[in-house]
Amino acid sequence: MAIFEFEFMQRAFLVSILLALIIPCIGVIVVLKRLSMIGDSLAHTSLAGVAAGLILNINPVAGAITACIAASLGIEFIRKRLPKYAEMSIAIIMSAGIGLAGVLSGFVKTANFNSFLFGSIVAISDFELRLVVMVSLLVLISFVLLYKELFFISLDERLARLAGVPVWAVNFIFTILTAVTVSVAARTVGALIVSSLMVIPTACAMQYAKSYKRTVIYSICFAVLFMISGLFISYYLRLKPGGTIVLIGVVCLLLSFAVKGLPRIFKKHRSAKAR
């Protein structure tokens, strides 16, 4: 196929598949802990790190990772202080991140900053490719090793603590993994759409899966499907890849709702007819 003749497209597919494997692993836990907006908050904060990196002449991805880790620890800190209003922590950190990114972006002289908003999955450097591979391995291994701990904490943090799960340590590791995943994904698929990739595949999976294990597997399958089809469509229709991937996800989710709703509509129709 012509699309695979270009090295940049081969890299784009490799990076997309790796991200499609790790983003839903984080996404499932984030959704089940009812922190769906955390990805958005971290992605926006990562822009402040990118801007700081470009100003200080250090790697912007390293800047994004540092900013994301600081932001996610900040979210955890505020969440613990205001347990009844946990979602407020996300809004506070997101506002701070956007504010800081807005101010710092005024000092950035290069045009590179804009590529972080919508990503540049077809312009992946050697360094970024190596980074994505390393982060993917780290997230996948950690997710498999902490599979039952993350499950229990998402189900009920209090019961998990009583059962002996080191809740604080697992939450801390998960926070770092989320921060690293978001910053790497923000560089490739774009800061503005990375949270959609966390939530939409999980939302689609939850329409069909009847167990936690299947929810994780289906989420990964949906994410791979969105990524690959998004790259194909964006390549042939000359569209922005990041936005195309997310829009395909949204269309699939709407179709899932429709497919799930149809039997109920038919049932209603049949019972009305019978009356």
Next chain:
Amino acid sequence: MNLIDVKDLSFSYENEPLFSDISFSVKEGDCTAVIGSNGAGKSTLMRLILGELQPDKGSVSLFGQDVRQFKDWHKVGYVKQSGLQDAINFPATAKEIVLANLYSQIGMFRFPKKEHKEKAMAALESVGMADYADKTLGEMSGGQRQRVALAMLLVADPMLLLLDEPVSGVDSKNVAVIYEILTRLNEEQGKTILMITHDTVRVSGYVNRMLCIEDGCLIEEGVGHPDVLAHYHQHHFIRTESIKGRTADTDCCQNHEN
């Protein structure tokens, strides 16, 4: 042997005393119910026993050890007030949920083995939920979800069961099933049970001790002891009458305004 020792326990929320100088013990093999009006401090007492709150005064010991130093949590099983009702939309099967509570036996970074899965199935079977092992909580009734919560507790084989309103929001048929399961666990397996409940009528037929918390005090006696139930019902009567009075006053005001 005393599994729970509460000595001179006092607790207050923002300088508002909830109870003071409460003392009681739960012996091995006891099946005890804690009754009292809403806001009397029953759930707070449970949280103090679990070491989640610090008392103003007094101490709580589990298995002879101060709760602040207590480490053997695998000996204690706990079902919270809402059971698994909060997790109704959680995409997990009953088997996955029960298996999660075998954490201390499986260990960190390890995966459940065949024997652990068999234990989870046996726990579900013991509460009559084996047929629901592959169903999610959303596919079950409130009573069935509560039985899964019990299976989750039983799988870890704890010696002491702490239950915060185990039959709240459960229909009468399932209430009887849950009480029978608890009686079986107490009488046949020797589990010690401390449960908080509002169900004063039915629970008295299943427990061998009752504690009543009212107005910051605790009355402790055997089942059906006139002091305990009379005290509880007297408070309920006074409260109900005062609520009726308030409602009547409000109605009078409304009528007057009209």
